[in-house]
Amino acid sequence: MGKLLVKEKDIVVPGEDLAEGMDYLPVSGAYREEDKIIANHIGVVSINGRLVKVIPLRGKYTPKVGDVVIAKVVDMSFSNWYLDIGCPQNAMLSVRDATEFVEKGADLNQFYSFGDIIVARISKVMRGTVELTMRAPGLRKLGVGRLLPVGSSKVPRIIGKQGSMISVIKEKTGCRVIVGQNGLAWIQGDPKNEMVAVQALELVNTNSHKEGLTDEVTKFLAKHMKGLTVSPDHYKDDDQLYQEHQPQERRDHRGGYRDNRGGGYRDNRRGGYRDNRGGGYRDNHRNYDRPSSDRGRDSSSHDRREMRDARKRGGYI
Amino acid sequence: MTTKTTKKGTKGKRLDGRGPEDLRDMDAKVSIIPRADGSAMFRSGNTVAIAGVYGPRELHPKFLQNPERGVLRCHYSMMSFSTTERVRPGPNRRSREISMVIEKALTPVLHLEQYPNSVIDVFIQMIQTDAGTRCAGITAAALALADAGIPMKDMVSSVAVGVVNGTVVADLTKEEEDVEGTVDIPLAFLPRTGEVTLLQMDGKLSQKHLKESLLLGKKVSKKIYDLQKKAIKESYHHA
Numbered sequence: 004m005g006k007l008l009v010k011e012k013d014i015v016v017p018g019e020d021l022a023e024g025m026d027y028l029p030v031s032g033a034y035r036e037e038d039k040i041i042a043n044h045i046g047v048v049s050i051n052g053r054l055v056k057v058i059p060l061r062g063k064y065t066p067k068v069g070d071v072v073i074a075k076v077v078d079m080s081f082s083n084w085y086l087d088i089g090c091p092q093n094a095m096l097s098v099r100d101a102t103e104f105v106e107k108g109a110d111l112n113q114f115y116s117f118g119d120i121i122v123a124r125i126s127k128v129m130r131g132t133v134e135l136t137m138r139a140p141g142l143r144k145l146g147v148g149r150l151l152p153v154g155s156s157k158v159p160r161i162i163g164k165q166g167s168m169i170s171v172i173k174e175k176t177g178c179r180v181i182v183g184q185n186g187l188a189w190i191q192g193d194p195k196n197e198m199v200a201v202q203a204l205e206l207v208n209t210n211s212h213k214e215g216l217t218d219e220v221t222k223f224l225a226k227h228m229k230g231l232t233v234s235p236d237h238y239k240d241d242d243q244l245y246q247e248h249q250p251q252e253r254r255d256h257r258g259g260y261r262d263n264r265g266g267g268y269r270d271n272r273r274g275g276y277r278d279n280r281g282g283g284y285r286d287n288h289r290n291y292d293r294p295s296s297d298r299g300r301d302s303s304s305h306d307r308r309e310m311r312d313a314r315k316r317g318g319y320i
Numbered sequence: 321m322t323t324k325t326t327k328k329g330t331k332g333k334r335l336d337g338r339g340p341e342d343l344r345d346m347d348a349k350v351s352i353i354p355r356a357d358g359s360a361m362f363r364s365g366n367t368v369a370i371a372g373v374y375g376p377r378e379l380h381p382k383f384l385q386n387p388e389r390g391v392l393r394c395h396y397s398m399m400s401f402s403t404t405e406r407v408r409p410g411p412n413r414r415s416r417e418i419s420m421v422i423e424k425a426l427t428p429v430l431h432l433e434q435y436p437n438s439v440i441d442v443f444i445q446m447i448q449t450d451a452g453t454r455c456a457g458i459t460a461a462a463l464a465l466a467d468a469g470i471p472m473k474d475m476v477s478s479v480a481v482g483v484v485n486g487t488v489v490a491d492l493t494k495e496e497e498d499v500e501g502t503v504d505i506p507l508a509f510l511p512r513t514g515e516v517t518l519l520q521m522d523g524k525l526s527q528k529h530l531k532e533s534l535l536l537g538k539k540v541s542k543k544i545y546d547l548q549k550k551a552i553k554e555s556y557h558h559a
Contacts, residue, residue, distance in 0.1 A: 016552045017429075017466050018474035018512045034473065041512070043431070043471045045552060060556065061358065062469020063376060091376040091390075091438035131387065131436045212556075 011050050014060070015042040021055050032057030064089045064155040064185040066125050066133045071142070073150070073183030074135065076119045079111045086121065086135065089155070089185045094133040096123060102137045120145040120189065122181055145181070148191030151201055153208050155186035160211040161204060168207060168217050175224040176200040177233030193234065199227045335496060336365075340489045343479070343540055348459075348551035350467040358468025360551070362460035364491060366450035371460035372443045373468040379439035390435030394423040396457055398446040418454045419444075425458050425478065425508040425518035431471040440470065451494040451504075452480040458508050458518065463548050467555075476517060477544040478508035481537040483525060488532045490540045503529070507537040511545035514538055 005024025009015060021033055022040040029040045033055055046057035066088065074086035074094060085093040098105040103114045115121060121144050127134035153161060161182050162169050173180050178192030178200040190200045203220055210216055332339060344365030353359035358373035379385045396419040398407045422444065442464065444457040458478035466472060482492045482504040489496065497504055503523030509516060
């Protein structure tokens with residue numbers, strides 16, 4: 004019979020034994036050698052039934068298909084922009100995947116120039132190459148505002164369960180806030196409000212291991228927003244970026260007859276038969292999600308889906 | 321194990337009062353360089369190493385890139401004030417050799433295949449030296465790599481063992497190294513499996529002594545591993 008050697012939420016170092024016996028399965032951040040499960044990097048242990056994984060605490064962003072990222076233009080060629088998304092390779096945005104209408108032979112500089120900041124979604128990840136798309140609601144070039152590095156491992160906490168944390172910050176400060184999965188946050192609003200929003204994000208960042216953080220942030224905001232006015236409504240503009248379930252249907256629909264490039268772009272969206280594939284492949288799809296009506300179709304992978312959903316909601320810390 | 325008297329010490333004690341299997345007083349700390357992706361300090365007695373890890377990042381010039389796996393680059397250097405005699409700054413024959421052996425000692429634990437065309441840079445600076453610098457460097461570098469969140473199959477713990485006046489001892493000081501006829505064996509172990517990733521030796525040594533030295537090295541490297549583990553875990557308890 005297998006035996007667990009660590010507890011939930013333990014901090015482990017690489018090479019540390021997590022479990023013995025074949026009853027447990029390594030998910031991410033862990034590997035099996037003979038009958039032992041061993042941690043692969045520094046992180047927090049998370050146990051879900053028989054699944055053992057290590058959630059990273061440090062490290063560079065690992066691109067995953069479907070992630071919304073904040074990217075900076077660093078290079079361009081005839082038909083592509085190259086963007087820095089904080090991972091070892093630059094990501095590529097093809098003119099076909101940009102929302103601007105680009106004439107043949109046009110100077111790409113006119114649209115997105117060096118140093119411009121863009122919100123985009125990752126459409127394809129292959130060994131060594133990352134492709135971005137802007138063909139989804141809310142994806143665009145970002146104008147004036149503040150960029151705040153928050154670290155990709157802290158992003159789920161900043162967004163909160165079903166976006167609870169970020170919506171509190173947005174609502175109370177009246178700022179527009181976009182958090183990229185790659186660990187960058189963009190904030191725009193009245194200068195004073197921006198400062199409060201930055202402080203609130205930093206508060207979340209430094210206390211990310213604590214519980215009851217949303218209440219603490221609410222209190223913090225109530226105190227610091229005294230005397231500041233919240234201008235109406237434009238903070239809601241980016242909400243669609245966080246409603247990752249609904250836009251899916253629209254995209255599928257549109258993709259049906261407009262997106263005839265096939266291949267990478269659509270292949271990484273949900274098809275009906277995904278669940279039959281191997282675990283390793285699917286585990287790469289962090290934001291793999293389907294309308295809730297789809298759930299439960301395949302009960303054998305219930306555990307995995309539950310874990311994935313939990314991760315997306317940011318509920319694991 | 322038989323313990324003979326060393327140069328002047330009392331029976332079974334070394335020049336600095338340690339027993340043959342005792343390590344020097346040690347310290348380890350991670351995340352000491354804010355701008356680095358990962359960093360660590362390791363001190364063993366008067367030998368102090370700091371290591372900074374940058375990357376994985378794109379490797380330039382491009383012809384050095386490997387599309388199959390990432391590249392680990394180590395840069396070891398002794399600071400000019402680290403010994404009694406000033407060290408001329410910049411790479412020299414010795415530091416280049418040590419950089420290379422450190423690279424080879426660390427590569428087996430890293431999952432470099434996850435980072436094609438990329439490089440992980442490790443900069444090791446010795447701010448104070450009293451023998452055993454490559455071992456302190458490896459121990460610090462392994463900590464810094466782990467601190468950078470880079471996937472590793474194990475840690476690397478490194479220690480020097482040697483034979484001084486016919487006695488097998490661990491973690492030599494410069495004083496002991498300079499005793500006539502001393503043999504010095506820097507070793508690096510993967511603590512979980514006990515695999516050896518670094519083994520160098522200078523001096524003449526009997527088979528029996530070599531065997532004893534390796535066993536002693538394996539035994540004491542566990543203590544270094546425990547300290548590494550503690551250093552990483554502590555950095556999160558304070559945060």
